[in-house]
Structures are given as C-alpha cells and as structure tokens.
C-alpha cells in the first residue's frame with residue numbers, strides 16, 4: 576500500500592497530528608489492519624464525488640478509499656551518523672512513498688523547542704541535512720563500485736557514474752536529490768538506491784489555534800512557503816492541536832466547530848488531499864446497488880492493473896472495461912441513461928484510467 580511518512584524535529588506536533596489522523600481513521604471500520612502497527616494510521620480520503628454517487632445510486636454500502644500515514648518520530652540532528660535512533664528512522668523513511676515534514680510555526684513557552692527557539696528555516700535545514708547526508712553516503716558508496724565497473728569498460732556503469740556524480744555534487748552542497756534534473760531514463764537507473772531526498776515532500780506548517788484562519792499572515796508560515804517554493808514543494812498550514820480536537824467531534828458538531836474557526840475544511844482533509852496529489856494518486860469508482868466504492872491508483876495506470884486493485888483475478892482474466900466519466904454519469908442521472916446516450920464506453924487493456932472514471936470490469940475467471 577502507498578504510504579506517507581510524517582517527519583520533523585521533536586516537539587513540533589507530529590504525534591498530535593498523527594493522533595488526530597488515527598482518531599479520524601479509527602471511525603472507519605473498514606481497515607482492520609490499522610490496529611496492527613501503532614505507527615501506521617489509515618485515513619479515508621474525503622471525496623465529494625463519492626457522496627454524490629451514493630446519493631444517486633443509493634447503494635447498501637459506501638466505501639471511501641484510504642491511505643496510510645506512518646509516524647516516523649525520532650529524527651534528530653546527527654541521525655545520519657547513527658545518533659539517537661538514527662539509522663532505524665532513516666530506514667523507515669526509505670519505505671514510504673512521500674514525506675510530510677511537520678514544521679513548528681507556533682509559539683508556546685511551555686513547550687521546549689529542541690533548538691531553543693521557533694525557527695522554521697533552521698528546523699527544515701536540520702532535517703533536510705540529515706536526509707541529505709544519508710543520501711550522500713549511499714551515493715558515494717555506489718559511486719565507488721560503479722567507478723570500478725566503469726574502468727573495465729562497462730557502458731551502463733559509465734552512464735550511472737555520470738548520474739551519480741551529478742547527485743553527489745548537489746548533495747555535497749546540502750541540496751536534496753530531487754532538485755537534480757533527471758529524465759525518466761536516468762531516474763530508472765538510480766531508482767534502486769531509493770534516495771530519501773528524492774521523495775516528494777509536503778510541508779505541514781503547524782500553527783496555533785488563533786492563527787489557523789489566517790495562517791499566511793504568520794511570518795513563520797511565510798518562511799516555510801519561501802523555502803517550499805524554492806524546492807517546488809507544497810505547504811499546508813494546519814493546527815495539529817485543533818485537528819486533534821476536531822477528530823473527536825462527530826458530523827454536525829464538527830461542521831459547527833470548523834465554522835467557528837473560519838474554516839471550510841479541516842486541515843486534515845486538506846492535508847490528505849495534498850498528500851494524495853503528492854503521491855500522484857487518482858481515484859476511480861465502482862458503482863452498483865450493493866456498493867459504491869472509491870479505489871486508489873497511480874496516475875497513468877491501465878485498466879487491467881487498475882482492476883487488480885480490487886482483485887488480482889480481475890487483472891489476470893481481464894477482457895474489457897465499461898467506463899463512464901463521473902461528470903457524464905451525474906449529467907445522465909443513471910448508468911442506464913448513460914448507456915442509452917452512448918456515454919458508456921468499452922475500453923480495452925491499453926486504456927489509461929482517468930480520475931473519476933466509473934468502471935465495470937469484465938473478466939474471465
């Protein structure tokens with residue numbers, strides 16, 4: 576399953592945020608595995624289209640799609656040298672598909688800041704540097720090996736050497752690997768290194784309750800935005816503490832509380848949406864009388880592989896898919912009408928599934 580790791584310095588609000596996530600996820604009974612690992616939280620992906628489809632079809636069951644957050648606490652200065660629980664945490668980061676970096680943007684004299692004062696730029700640099708150093712070590716180790724192969728006339732090794740040298744240069748300057756421009760081919764060559772700073776990052780700027788409605792006026796948030804802009808990364812202002820409170824409320828109460836705070840959507844919902852995008856994920860739907868359900872795939876996935884998300888047999892026996900675009904279905908009011916109007920398409924094994932597609936798979940068992 577796809578997962579996003581939550582990282583950040585101690586005392587920035589990671590656990591608070593993570594608890595809000597698991598609390599929100601605990602309401603959904605669809606994920607029995609979410610209790611297995613205390614560091615893994617599963618959340619539903621909020622999707623208005625799913626609600627709309629459910630309204631239209633009135634199925635017995637509505638199942639949203641979900642994905643995982645992993646709490647990766649314990650990253651401190653010196654982690655790349657094995658300090659703290661250093662290497663263990665770095666290896667956890669290696670396993671996730673994208674990173675949410677929580678940055679402290681709230682002042683509270685009762686809550687110690689590890690570096691003595693709230694300073695988002697320094698915090699980001701500290702964390703990034705640990706990841707960069709870990710990657711530098713990975714790249715240099717690999718360089719040594721490839722250099723030998725290159726000397727013996729291996730062409731592929733020569734190409735890899737080139738790429739590694741470029742990465743090494745950036746990392747040695749303290750820059751994350753993702754700022755190095757690589758084409759698809761080059762990315763493939765170094766994919767197995769699984770570099771930490773190659774993963775997409777989203778900054779969660781943790782602000783206090785009083786700042787959440789106008790988070791962008793907070794000078795700390797502005798600093799985070801500037802840094803993120805330089806890396807092409809996104810920022811989601813959030814108040815971990817408020818989210819923890821929201822997570823304890825139910826439907827109506829939740830809406831009222833959000834309104835009081837001057838928010839349209841909970842920060843958590845925004846964070847989930849942004850993380851979903853960060854991972855390059857899209858949603859397709861299956862819609863029957865029994866169940867209307869959302870499924871997650873990576874952008875660019877073809878129909879048989881999309882079907883495999885439901886069941887591997889669906890991929891193996893794939894014959895074709897019947898597809899209606901979400902907008903078309905809503906406009907027609909029913910699948911029968913969509914069929915009548917010719918808006919239900921038959922697609923084969925090379926069809927690239929689009930966000931919002933409503934799919935019925937035909938397959939041999």
Ligand code: GDP
Pocket residue numbers: 583584585586587588589590591592648681682683686781782783784814815816817
């Ligand atoms: P972690 O070490 O990054 O996991 O940080 P925690 O989530 O444990 O938070 C550290 C402390 O900061 C806890 O006492 C939280 O209650 C507090 N905290 C977290 N978010 C906020 C916030 O937005 N405002 C304030 N004032 N305190 C917060």
